[in-house]
Amino acid sequence: MNENLFLKETFRNQIQLILKAGPENISTIDPLKQQAMSLLAGGYGVDEVCDALKIHRSTLWRWRKQPEFIASWNQMVKKGKEKQIQALLELQHQAFNVLKDCLSSQSELLRFKVAITIVEKVDAMPDGLVCTEEILHKQQQDEKFR
DSSP: OOOOHHHHHHHHHHHHHHHOOOOOOHHHHHHHHHOOHHHHTTOOOOOHHHHHHEEEHEEEEEEEESSHHHHHHHHHHHHHHHHHHHHHHHHHHHHHHHHHHHTTTTTTHHHHHHHHHHHHHOOOHHOOOOOOOHHHHHHHHHHTTT
């Protein structure tokens, strides 16, 4: 299975779990709209969703402009992203162990490539502010531009 298809399928499964769990905004909209959201999140196009639910395109477009639908959609996507981030963080430990094992490889080229990769990743990590006053000032500046 290619990576995009895997990610799409994973996201679709997570959306189904979120819909079953019934976050507060999603549970307030009717089941047909919930199905539409689920299909859209699963990667189906507007025509496919309309055909599957036997609704007109204009109905779906109207729903997609309703604040209730938008809020539910955004909440569903946010929860899906949170679950994906958590899954990636859990895999991070395994990835570190693989890199660690590669540093002990018989292949000098592999050890070299892994070492370079690690150094590049560490160098790419941004340095954060360490002074409380600077952090507060930056937060205030960011708030002004929102």
